[in-house]
Amino acid sequence: MNLNQIPRKEYPRPHFNRGDWLNLNGEWNFAFDEANLGEQEKWYESKNLEKKIIVPFTYETKASGIGEETFCANIWYSKQVTVPKEYGDKQVILHFQAADYITKVWVNGKFVGKHQGGQVAFSFNITKFIGEKREFTLVVKNEDSLSCHQPRGKQRWMDQNFGCWYVQTTGIWQTVWLEFLNESHLDSVKITPDMDTESVEFSFNFAEEVDFNDNLTLKTEITFDQLPIKSFSMDVNHQKHTTKVNITSNHFDWKVMLWSPEHPNLYDVVFTLYRNGEVLDRVDSYFGMRKISIENGNVLLNNIPIYQRLLLDQGYWQDSHLTPPSEEAILKDIDKAMEMGYNGVRKHMKVEDQRYLYWADKKGLLVWSEMAATYEFSDEAVKNFTEEWMEVVKQQYNHPSIITWTPFNESWGIKNIYTDEKQQQFTEGIYHITKAFDSMRPVIVNDGWEHTVSDILTLHDYVESGEEFSERYKKQEAIVGNKIAFNKHKHAMAQGYEYKGQPIIISEYGGIAFCSEKGWGYGNQVKNGKEFLERFESITQAIKDIDYICGFCYTQITDVQQEVNGLLTEDRRPKVEIKKIREINLK
Known part of the structure; x- marks a missing residue:
């Protein structure tokens, strides 16, 4: 071959x-x-x-x-x-x-x-x-x-x-x-941008085989658009090294180029390991200067509130299931999402291919990274989940496109979290260990309902009518106060927890399917494109009209096997005109 x-x-x-x-x-x-x-x-x-x-x-x-x-x-x-x-x-x-x-x-x-x-x-x-x-x-x-x-x-x-x-x-x-x-080589580099101080921190980990008495030097060269920004060298004398450098240029008038959906600026960086001038290892990488923070009930990107228009994306393909069939297929999905007026995706129940994340970095697509769920709660499940989740966070940490960690969804694997203190403590533990490794990004626990500690309050609601949504959500205190089931079957917070002013996002809604002999969507199926667009606009606009809601996530980008509520079919054909979806999202 x-x-x-x-x-x-x-x-x-x-x-x-x-x-x-x-x-x-x-x-x-x-x-x-x-x-x-x-x-x-x-x-x-x-x-x-x-x-x-x-x-x-x-x-x-x-x-x-x-x-x-x-x-x-x-x-x-x-x-x-x-x-x-x-x-x-x-x-x-x-x-x-x-x-x-x-x-x-x-x-x-x-x-x-x-x-x-x-x-x-x-x-x-x-x-x-x-x-x-x-x-x-x-x-x-x-x-x-x-x-x-x-x-x-x-x-x-x-x-x-x-x-x-x-x-x-x-x-x-x-x-x-x-x-x-070579035996002496870099194992990994953790890259942490700090927009406010116009600096970036590098945490270097070297391979176990490295001889630290071997006169090793590591050179780091940062460029932007092939223009030199910063270069520095360090002696390598133990397995872990951390250094923080300012990336404003001393050679010309140059401002720090921030990463955002509108301007997905990336700095290139080359790490070269030398022994007495001989190159032992060279790694090409990149990073984005961007900051995610939360203030006054809003998510901020680079200190500016950002309204998130997300699309649920399960990352399945008709003939290859969870495996992207090609890089072209990855690019097509990203381009279609952005063409429809979405500025991000919630990768649902899947740890996505690193080539997808690379193109999200390059194109400026926001990503919520979510863990694949267990479905039972046990000591075994806690061990399996925790070990693998922390490896996910480690492996995906450097991607600027990832702006939110979502370890749990809809109480899957923690089905009694509403009242069970052990399950509540498990989610708290995952929250805190995630924040210990990554203090930059918000962590959601648990997406959809029954939150314990969580940086964002995310709600799932598949109500079909915009009018009904507006009526249901008109009083914020009723939704977050935990006296009622906000979507008629679940509470926003687990027992013993209370809302503390977090940003509120409707992180699943819609799920509209066309009439079909097989397959399903949420609620009643629509007969044609006109019906679809009317319902889609009604509920989307109702969400946007609620001033305390700062984003949404529509279910979903494509059909997946028997679930036929995608904006695109499994083979990526639009069900309605893409420009009309875009007009409604950006209205």
């Missing part, structure tokens, strides 16, 4: 970019292991996996070449890999951008390691396993389950789709790739 035939051939981690890498997407050998005998029979040594699959698409999808929706808890992959000759003396790092849920890896029959969690990127150093020939057999086993104690988002845990839950995702569902490094 040549490069042009490789699916998702673009570099998978654009916010931490190196030039020496190899894409492993494409055709792999594959097998179902219904009886879970593979490890006992040592399939990782010599088993001939009889099927073929196209990675990074899961076996449930048409794009994978298999398209089998029946759940199988244990599956195997294998691939023959050759390291290019020019990387013969390098460390070889095997990266998975995401695989669901437990991943076990063997190289040349030797066990490398395992990872648990279906939403985040992870890696293994496989150098010592591949041998002098630098040719190796890579074998991967994925173990999944229908457990409601693991974060699964919108993946069904029954044999058939139901409600708003869809075909499960099993195994590798994002890019697999190799990276070639």
Whole structure:
């Protein structure tokens, strides 16, 4: 398979970019292991996996070449890999951008390691396993389950789709790739902009293999539009370093360029690690100078109130489900959302592909990042959720487009939060540990209703009539006072908690579907485009007319399997004229 035939051939981690890498997407050998005998029979040594699959698409999808929706808890992959000759003396790092849920890896029959969690990127150093020939057999086993104690988002845990839950995702569902490094290299850089002081903080983490007695120097070069802004060097003498630098230029009259939807300005930054003048590692990255804050019941972007016009986006595609089929497909979704007059998306029940976040950064699309939910509350669920959620926050921290963290939605996995103190304390714990790592962004707990501690009060209401919405929400104290179920079935706050002046956003509404023999939307289905636009305008305008509400999120951008309430169909065809949606949103 040549490069042009490789699916998702673009570099998978654009916010931490190196030039020496190899894409492993494409055709792999594959097998179902219904009886879970593979490890006992040592399939990782010599088993001939009889099927073929196209990675990074899961076996449930048409794009994978298999398209089998029946759940199988244990599956195997294998691939023959050759390291290019020019990387013969390098460390070889095997990266998975995401695989669901437990991943076990063997190289040349030797066990490398395992990872648990279906939403985040992870890696293994496989150098010592591949041998002098630098040719190796890579074998991967994925173990999944229908457990409601693991974060699964919108993946069904029954044999058939139901409600708003869809075909499960099993195994590798994002890019697999190799990276070639010297032993001394950067592991990660946490970048924190400070708009008010016109500075940026860099927290550097170096690889465990680094010899700190090796006369290492790290140079950081910041540019904007290819113009030099700041350059500095530091001696590397321990694993973690933090430094804060002012980014106003000393060389010419230059103001700090802020990031916003209207002007998504990005600073480029290059990190170069030297040993006695020899380049050991080079990483290209970027950051946006922007500030998210809350004041007097408003969300502020760069100290100015911003009205958020968001679109719920579950990130599903017809033939590839949770995996974006191409970078062009990512761009199309972002462009369509912005064309319809939305300035952001709420990524719902999915930790999104890093290429999506890169383009959101580049184009100025606001993003709420949300965790895939568990559906039961237990010690196991708390552990699974907490560990993976904090890895999500760590991996997505540097993206300026992400302006809100949303770990919980509609009491999923915490169904008794209204009265259960343990579940309340769990959400408080997630709130505070998230804020400990990231004090910049607001955290919502729990989106929709029954909030405990939360920086924004978000409400879900699928009322069909603008007139009814206006009547229901005319008195703010009635909505937030917790004496009534604000949407006729849920309270805004959990028991023991009270509203403290947070911004209020209607973070789900609409969900309008056209009449269909199959599939569903919220409320009554409409007969035609005229009916749709009348209802859409009525409720949207009613929300905008309430002065204490500072944003909304419409459900949703596209149809998803049996849920047919998208503004676009699954294959991205508009159901009504896009310009009319835009006119109503911007009116």
